[in-house]
Amino acid sequence: MPNWSFSNINISLKVLFSSYLILVGIGYMMAFTQILFTHGMADGKIGLSIDDIVYSYYGNRNGSVIENKLNGSMKENASEEDRFKIIKWARDGADEQQFNATIKPIFENNCLACHNADMGLPDFSTYESVKHVSETDSGASFASLTRVSHIHLFGIAFIFMFVGLIFSFSTGVPLWLKASAIAMPYVSQVLDIASWWLTKFDPAFAWLVMFGGIGMAIAFAFMWVVSMYEMWIKKHT
Template sequence: MDKTSWLNLPSLSFPVKTLFTGYLMVTGLGLLMAGAQIMLTHGMADGKFGLSVNDIVYSYYGNQTGTTLEAKLNGSMKMNAPPQERFTLIQWARDGAPKSEWEPKIKPIVDQYCAKCHGKLAGIPDLPKYDVIKLFAKVDHGATEASMVRVAHIHLFGISFIFFFVGLIFSMTVGWNRWVKGTLVFIPFAFLVVDVASWWLTKWNPEFAWFVIIGGFGYSLASTIMIFTSLYQMWIMPWRGKSSDENTWHVDAA
């Protein structure tokens, strides 16, 4: 048995433990909210609640049997308009989005059910304008390359910071084999790359949609293990290894 320094979770001071705990709890809540957001956006791409391979395919490769507008109205936007109005919009898009029907028939529906967000919130297409909505009345080819680049760089920069600090805190746990600990710290980064790379692969070939699900599941599971293990060792784990100076733990050398 070798004596470790103070830099391990069970021996941290109370203020540092509360700092780490607050960060881990908020991060865990953020991961739950991210999962809920995925269920309410990508998870509704096929019109059914719950994430499936079809949801991933429709989100990135597209539902190339219909228009983008139809895919949205049967998917994530399904609850925002009554069935008859949605059918009218879908049929208009299937007919080639004729401008002659825009002012008398289509624009009133869009103004009533879509304009409360579209055209008022930044980053959302201004659908009450004919020149904008006609772009969505075309065959659905999924997410555009520009939107994927924008989301990908946010994911890679932002989420990697989350994984860095979660991994840093977890690296202070005791009782782990160093190779197991190092693997757990590295897994979220590896699966994040798999997740983002598979968006592009799915855009090219829908068979790669499974890798999106595998990537998200992999980094979520590893992060959950690290968060709960860290919280356990800070607050619940018995202090049977505590030394007489009350600031040092004895653990097996890794």
């Protein structure tokens, strides 16, 4: 059986492994940044908090979806006057005639670049779609959770299969720690996604989302640093 270690691979494989790790490292940072600008603004404040997670999955049931978005992650996309008009319209019952006369022009000027039929977001060019998001905010829909869950399960599995495969060439950590680090992202991902669904029913489970994300980040950082260190810095005898 061959001895798989970084000391036994050639420079070409090291370059290949390192290039992959660098790209997925940048991708991981971009994903974290995207979370800060979406879920992290759900409560209208910068930074990811338990309230952000609760509002994203369970919802903020004190107001409508559109009101909470306009006071949160979408706050900078419209003037205070326009936001007030939309929120008041939603609270007053989301009348269709008033929508066509007053609210639709605001969406056309501020929102339709992203919220249209081609972008996969709610289409704010139609009254029916806007009326739907003017209802009580109950968080992520079951259809949305199903779609995002299967994308994450497939995508994360492939990413960590290759990160774990590269890390398996390391020799500077005990076998139990190596095996634990390789398994941890998969356990954390199952915990993370399961907690989305649990939080949808009970906001008390929002803490599990944090634990799942932190566990995955720690495992990724550990395997990344150890692999890069042993490939390029550690002296092999």
